[in-house]
Amino acid sequence: MSLTTPYRRPLWRRILRWAGLPPPIERWLRRRLPRRLFPRSILIIVLPMILLQSVVAFVFLDRHWENMTVRLSEATAEAVAVTVQMLEAATPEERPKVLRIARNTLFQRVRMTDETSLPQNRPAGFFNLLEYTLSRHLRREVGRPFAIDTFDNGRFVEIRVLTKVGTLVVVTRRSSTYASNAHITLVWMAGTSLVLIFVAVLFLRGQVRPIQELAAAAQKFGRGRPVGRLRPHGATEVRQATGAFLEMKHRIELQIEQRTSMLAGVSHDLRTMLTRFRLELALLEQTEDVAALVTDVDQMQAMLEDYLQFARTDTDEPTENVSIADLVEDAARGLEVEATIPPGLTATVRPTASLRMIANLLANAAAHAETIRLTAHREGGWLIIQVDDDGPGIPPDKRAVVFQPFFRLDTARNQDRSGTGLGLTIARDVARRQGGDITLGDSPLGGLRARIRLPI
Numbered sequence: 001m002s003l004t005t006p007y008r009r010p011l012w013r014r015i016l017r018w019a020g021l022p023p024p025i026e027r028w029l030r031r032r033l034p035r036r037l038f039p040r041s042i043l044i045i046v047l048p049m050i051l052l053q054s055v056v057a058f059v060f061l062d063r064h065w066e067n068m069t070v071r072l073s074e075a076t077a078e079a080v081a082v083t084v085q086m087l088e089a090a091t092p093e094e095r096p097k098v099l100r101i102a103r104n105t106l107f108q109r110v111r112m113t114d115e116t117s118l119p120q121n122r123p124a125g126f127f128n129l130l131e132y133t134l135s136r137h138l139r140r141e142v143g144r145p146f147a148i149d150t151f152d153n154g155r156f157v158e159i160r161v162l163t164k165v166g167t168l169v170v171v172t173r174r175s176s177t178y179a180s181n182a183h184i185t186l187v188w189m190a191g192t193s194l195v196l197i198f199v200a201v202l203f204l205r206g207q208v209r210p211i212q213e214l215a216a217a218a219q220k221f222g223r224g225r226p227v228g229r230l231r232p233h234g235a236t237e238v239r240q241a242t243g244a245f246l247e248m249k250h251r252i253e254l255q256i257e258q259r260t261s262m263l264a265g266v267s268h269d270l271r272t273m274l275t276r277f278r279l280e281l282a283l284l285e286q287t288e289d290v291a292a293l294v295t296d297v298d299q300m301q302a303m304l305e306d307y308l309q310f311a312r313t314d315t316d317e318p319t320e321n322v323s324i325a326d327l328v329e330d331a332a333r334g335l336e337v338e339a340t341i342p343p344g345l346t347a348t349v350r351p352t353a354s355l356r357m358i359a360n361l362l363a364n365a366a367a368h369a370e371t372i373r374l375t376a377h378r379e380g381g382w383l384i385i386q387v388d389d390d391g392p393g394i395p396p397d398k399r400a401v402v403f404q405p406f407f408r409l410d411t412a413r414n415q416d417r418s419g420t421g422l423g424l425t426i427a428r429d430v431a432r433r434q435g436g437d438i439t440l441g442d443s444p445l446g447g448l449r450a451r452i453r454l455p456i
Contacts, residue, residue, distance in 0.1 A: 037211060037212075038204065038205065038208045038212075041204045041207075041208060042200075042204065045197065045200045045204070049193055049196065049197065053189055053193055056189065057186060060185065060186075066133075069133050069177075070133055072176060073133045073134040073136075073137045073177050074137045074141075075176075076134065076159075076172060076176060076177045077134065077137035077138045077140070077141040077142065078137075078141055079102075079106045079107070080138065080141070080142055080159060080161060080168075081141040081142045081143075083098070083102045083106065083110070083168065083170070084142055084144060084161055084163050084168060086098045086102075087099075087112070087163060087165055087168065088163055088164050088165055095165070099111065099112065102170075106172075107170050107171060107172045108156065108172050108173060109169075109171040110168070110170055110171075111169050112166045112167065112169070113166060113167045113169060114166055114167070115160075115167040116162075116167075117162075118145055118146070118147040118160055118162055118167070119147050119149070119160070134148060134157075134159075135148060138159070142161055144161050144163060145161070145162040146159060146160060146162070147159075147160040150174065155173065156171055156172070156173060157171070157172055157173070157174050157176075157177055158171050159171075159172070206234075207234060207235060209234070210232075210233050210234030210235075210238045210239075210242065211234070211238055213242075214230070214238065214241060214245060217230045217245065218245060219435075221249055222435055223433075223434050223435030223455055225319050226318060226319070227249065230242065230245075230246060263308065267304060267308050270304055271304070274297055274300060274301055274304070277293075277297050278297060281293055281294050281297065317350040317351075317352055317353055318350070319348050319349060319434075320348065320349070320350075320351050321347070321348045322346060322347065322349060322351050322354075323345070323346055324341055324345045324346065324347060324376050324383070324385070325339075325341045325343070325345065327349075327355055327358065328341060328358060328374060328376065328385075330355055331355050331358035331359040331362055332359075332362055335362055335363075335366050335372065336366075336372065337362060337372045337373070337374050338371070338373045338374065339373075339374045339375075339376075340373075340374070340376070341374075341375070341376045342376070342377060342378075345377070345378065345383075347383045347454060347456045348456065349383075349434055349454060350433075350434060353430045353433070353434070354430065354434070354454075356426065356430060357426070357427040357431060357438075358385065358387075358427075360423040360424070360426055360427045361387045361423075361424075361427055361438075361452070362374070362387060363423065364423050364424065364450075365387055365388075365389035365391065365448070365450075368389065368391035368447075369389030369390050369391030369445075370390060370391075371389065371390045371445060372387065372388070373387075373388045373389075373445060374387050374388075375388075378456065381455060381456055382436075382453055382454065382455055382456060383436075383452075383453070383454045383455070383456050384451065384452070384453055385451075385452040385454075386449060386450070386451050386452070387449070387450045387452075388443035388444060388445045388447065388448075388449050389443060389445060389448055390443070390445040390446050390447045391447040391448060392447065393443070393446070393447045393448045394440060394448055399440040399441075402424055402440070403424050403428050405422055407425075424438075427450075427452075431452055431453070431454060434454055434455070435454070435455045436452065436453045436454035436455060438450060438451065438453075439451045439453075
């Protein structure tokens with residue numbers, strides 16, 4: 001049985017695959033979906049709410065709004081039909097009484113005219129449910145030519161019917177033929193949804209903030225920057241994750257502190273012994289063998305200093321916003337370096353460690369090349385520093401192993417030069433402790449290119 005946890009696709013990717021969408025649409029959705037936690041949480045709340053409101057609105061419009069409009073229009077059409085029948089059946093003396101009864105019980109205003117033609121109906125709009133529904137019922141109930149019009153900003157509806165005894169003009173309120181208060185319900189639904197979404201956003205922001213603080217603290221700690229005060233708060237799971245991070249951070253800092261203290265003690269003892277060797281060799285007769293021993297002691301001293309320099313990269317040096325031009329000028333002191341740096345280029349780094357990193361790369365290039373060129377620029381949120389030389393370079397298959405401590409190339413480099421093989425190791429360790437890295441490649445000058453990449 002495998003001890004590794006099998007990889008599972010995110011839920012939204014499984015849903016897209018289950019939906020069977022065409023690959024172009026699926027890729028388009030993947031690019032548009034948010035990647036941060038807070039927008040995704042908002043979508044989890046907003047999308048179901050919008051879907052629910054859409055379904056409710058559709059059912060309301062289809063069942064309630066339309067049905068109420070149908071019933072009101074049907075009642076109005078029946079009232080008009082009854083009035084037409086009574087007028088056609090009544091004598092000329094009885095018609096005013098019929099109109100008075102219709103005006104008092106059925107409509108706002110009722111009158112008869114001698115017109116023999118009707119005005120042309122306006123074309124009903126696509127969403128004009130009133131004219132469509134009322135026209136349908138008038139056509140079925142009345143069975144006479146008619147015309148419909150609205151006036152007073154749509155508050156009243158005028159119906160003209162061509163009867164056998166003249167043209168009947170009926171005026172009624174729009175609310176009597178149309179469910180006009182439906183929009184109030186929709187406004188309440190939309191307003192309530194907006195309030196609920198606003199409240200949900202406030203609560204979600206409070207729940208997501210501890211996760212964002214934990215992620216920012218982990219990023220700062222990974223880049224060697226001070227984390228600051230981080231207090232566990234939020235949900236229980238987030239508190240547990242924050243507590244575990246703080247405990248891990250404390251253990252790492254304690255381990256680094258113990259290692260630095262141990263190396264400091266060892267270095268003190270070794271320096272004492274080397275000093276004693278030097279004194280004893282100085283008291284001896286200066287022969288060739290003694291000279292060889294002095295050379296060995298000097299190499300041991302150099303190795304000890306380089307190793308202690310490598311160990312000092314663990315120290316917790318605070319970061320500062322420094323000028324890259326000044327940093328390079330200090331690192332290249334005593335060397336012939338062609339530097340191209342944009343004016344005003346700054347970065348938040350560990351000054352002493354970064355100075356040591358650049359100085360090691362420049363010293364390494366100066367030991368094997370005649371021309372050294374340094375360029376620095378900003379690339380997005382990163383600081384890029386490139387050191388090119390015209391030396392013999394390093395074979396591609398050796399560019400990974402040269403970063404190992406105490407490793408020295410046997411070919412393509414000057415073996416007469418004294419060194420311990422810690423220059424590139426120290427430089428890369430400094431870069432990685434600040435969240436960056438160093439890579440080696442071919443230089444346009446024909447030699448080696450060392451590329452530093454640090455977060456700004």
